[in-house]
Amino acid sequence: MPVFWLIVIVLAIAAAGYFLGRARALSSAGGDIRKLHSLPSYYAWNVAMKVVVPAVGLLIVWLLVQPLYVNNAASRMIPDTQITQGSSRNLMMAEVRRAAEGLDNAVAAGAIDERFARNARADFNDVTQRLKDAGQIVTATITQPVLRAAQRYRVLSATGRMIMAGAVIALALAGLLLGLKESHADFRARNVVEKGIRWLLIAAASIAVLTTIGILLSLIFNTVEFFRLYPARDFFFGTSWAPSFSGRGGSSDLGVIPLLWGTFYISIVALAVAVPIGLFAAVYLSEYASPRIRAVAKPMIEVLAGIPTIVYGLFALLTVGPLLLSVFGDDGLGWMKAGTAVMTAGLVMGIMLIPFVSSLSDDIINAVPQAMRDGSYGLGATKSETIKQVVLPAALPGIVGAILLAASRAIGETMIVVLGAGAAARLSLNPFEAMTTVTAKIVSQLTGDADFASPEALVAFALGMTLFVLTLGLNIFALYIVRKYREQYE
C-alpha cells in the first residue's frame, strides 16, 4: 500500500516542519516570546499545514484523475474493429485491467520477471500460459491487442504512481521551505493559520454537498445510459416486470408499475399498523402517563427504532411469516401461499415505524402550550375531548409531517422487504400474496451476475432515481406542511 507510506512520509515531513518552524520563529525573535507576533505554536502549525494540505490534496486529485487518464490511453490502443460482437469497449477495458492485474500479481509472486511482463513482442499465447502457470485467472478473451493494452496500462500506472510519489513529496518539501522561510517574528502566523483552518472547515461542510452531487451524478448518468438501451415509456408505464436472466437479450420487461404498487401497498400496511399505535402511544405518553411510566415506556419503545433492519428482516422471514402462514395459510383460512407476503413485510415494517411516529408526535404534542388545554378544561371539556378537539388539531401539521417522514422511511426500507416480501412482481390486491418493491429489485438487479452495461443491471439506477425522487419529494413536502401550517405560539 504505497499510498499509505506516502501519507506517512508527508506526515513525517510535517512533524519535522512543526518543530523546525517553531524553533526558527523563536530564534528570529532572539528567544524572547514577547517579540513574536503570534504564539510559537502558530508558527509551527503554519509550517505543518503548508506541508500537509497541498500534498494530500494533490494526492487525492491524482488518485482520482490517474485511472481516467490511464484508462483512456489504454483504451485508444484497442481499435474499434477488435471489439467483438456482443461486447463493448467497457467490457474490453475490464478485460485489460484484469490482465494487467494478473501480470502484476504474477510478477509479485515471482512467476514471471518484470522484463517479460513488459516485453512488447511477447505472444499472447505464451503470456496466457505463463499466467495460468502462476495461478492467475485468465479468461479466453485475452487477445494480442488486449495484451498490448494491458502492458501499456501497467506501464502507465506504474510510472504514474512514481511521478505521483515524487510530486507529492516535492510539494511537501516546497511547502516546508515556504513555511520555514515565513517563520519570522513579524509574520502574522495566527491570522494565516486561522484563515487556513477556516477554509478546511468550509471544505468539510461542503462534503455533504459533494455527497449529494455524487448521488445525483451517479444516478443520472446511469439512468440516462439505461434509457438509451430501454425506452423510458416502457419503464414508466410498463405493467410487467420480467427481466431476462440471460444477460443481454432484448426480451426483458422492465416496467416499474408493479414495483411501485408493491412498494405502496407494503408502505400502506406498515402505516396502518404504525400510525394508530404510534399516535395513541404518543397521546398516552404526553397526556396521561405519570412521569415514572413515561421514563420507562418511552425509551423502551424507542429501542424499536435502534434495532438494525436486518433483525426485522429475519424476524419477518422466520417468525412472522410462518406465524401468519399457520393462520392464513392452507391449514387455516387458505388465503396465503407462502410466508413471504405483503402482510408479513408490512406488519414488521409497521412495528419498526411505531417509534418514528410516536417520538415525533410526542414532541409535537408536548409543544402545544398548556394554556390551550387549561382554556378547554375551563369550558368544561373532559381530558379526551380536550385532546381530540384542541391539542390534536393544534399539533396536526407536525403529526402529518411525522407520518410523511415515516412513509418516506417505509418506501426506502430495504432489508425487511428483501427478506420478508418475496421476489415476484405482481399487481394484485390480495395482501397475503408475495409482492416486491423498488428497493428489493435494486438489490436483486445489482447483486446478480449481469454485467454493468446491460439494461438489466442499469435499470437498478433508474429505480434508485425513482426512489430518490420519491423520498426526497415526501421529505420536502413534510417540511413544507410543517412550516406552512404550524401554529406559532409565543
Added chain:
Amino acid sequence: MTDASLNSPAASGPSQSLHKLDARTKKRNAAEARFEAYGLVAILIGLFFLAVLAFAIVRSGLPAFTKTVLDVEMNVSQQDFDAAESQLFKTKAYAGLFSKSLQAQLTEQGVTAPFDDAAIERIAGKVGGTIREFYRENPGQLGQPVSFELAAASRVDGYFNGRVTRDTLTESRFLMLSDLDLADALKEAGIVRNAFDWNFITGADSGVDNPGGAGIGASVVGSFFMMLVVLVLSLPIGVAASIYLEEFAPQNRITDLIEVNISNLAAVPSIVFGILGLAVFIQFMHLPQSAPLVGGLVLTLMTLPTIIISTRAALKAVPPSIRDAALGVGASKMQAVFHHVLPLAMPGILTGTIIGLAQALGETAPLLLIGMVGFVARGYPDGFLQGFVEPNSAMPAQIYTWAARADVSFYDKAWGGIIILLLFLLTMNIIAIILRRRFERRW
C-alpha cells in the same frame, strides 16, 4: 362537570341533583375512560412487539452458540493401527474401531442400541478420517486411552434443539428415524452432550454445505475495520463541518443550501448510498470490491449527517457567555471555539458519534450493493493494512448471507449472529448513555 345548562330548559333549572350523574355525563366519562385505555393498549402493543422480538431472538439464537458433540473414549493399540493401515479402505477400518469403542461404552452404561457404520456416519460424519488423522499425527498416543470429542451432524444438532422433530423428519440418506433412536440412546448413555461452540464466535464462514462450521469471527473483524474507517473519517469531518455551520458560517444562500442538503441527506434511504458507493468507489475509482475500506467510505457518507446534526446540537448547547468571556479576554474567534466551546461540547459530540457508529454497524442494505454479500469470508485478513483492502464480510452482511442460504441450519447461525450484533450495539449505546450521564453539563 356536567353540561346540564346546555340542554335543559333554562327556566326549569336542573331536574336532578348535581351529585347524581346524568346519562350524558356517564357517556362522556365512559368515552374518557375508553380513550385513555386506547392509549395504554397502544403502549402495551408496542412493548409486546418488543418482547416478542427479544424472545424470538434469544430463543432462536441461543442454539447457535452450542453444538452437539459425542464424547467417545478410544483405545487403539499399535496392532490395531498396523492392521487398519494395511487395509484397502483405511478410514472404514477406523470407523469399525470407533463403532467397537462406542458399543463398549454403551454396554458399560447399560444402554442397548443397535447401530451400524452407516448410522454412525449419518450422526457423527466421517469419523474414520478424523481418527486416522489423529493417530497418524500423534503415534505416541497409541495404546493409551484417548477421549475424542466429535461434532455431531447439523441435523442431529437440530433434533436436540427441537428444529428437527420425529413428525417432520423426512427420511433421507442424511438422517433416518432409527438414527434418532440411536441419538436418544447415546444421550441417555451420556455420550452425546451439548458443548459451547467457540468456533461460532471466533471462526470464519464455512461454505454452503457446512452449517456446523460457520462462525462470525471473521466478519466481526471486517465490521471492526469498517467502523475504524467510519470513525477516522466521519468524526473529524463531521465536527469540522458542524463548527463551520454553527460558529462561522455567514447567513447566506450557500449556508442555507448546505443546511438543507444535510437534513435531506439524513433522510435519503440507505440503499441509495449503496448505489453511490457502487458507482463512484467501485465503477469509477476501481477500489477493490467487498473491501472494508469501501464499506467504511459508504457508511461514512451515510453517518455524516447524523453526526453533524448531533454535533451542532451539542455546540448550540454551550451558552454564548462562554464565547463572550473568551473573546473578552482577547481570544480570537477561532481560539474561543477550539479552546473553550469544543472541549465543553465534547461529551455531546462523542455521544452522537457513538450513536452514529452504532447505526452504521447495523446497516446492511448499502453493503449488499458493494459486494460484501456474495463473498464467503473464509479467513481473517493477513495483517492490519490488508484488513482494509482484502475482501471480507461484515456482521450484518454475514447474517443476511446466512438467512439467504437454502439450508435451514443456517437460520440458527443467523439468529446467533444477531445476538452478537445486538450485544455490540448494546455496549455502544450503554457507553453513549454513560458518557452523557457523567459528562454532560446543564447550563
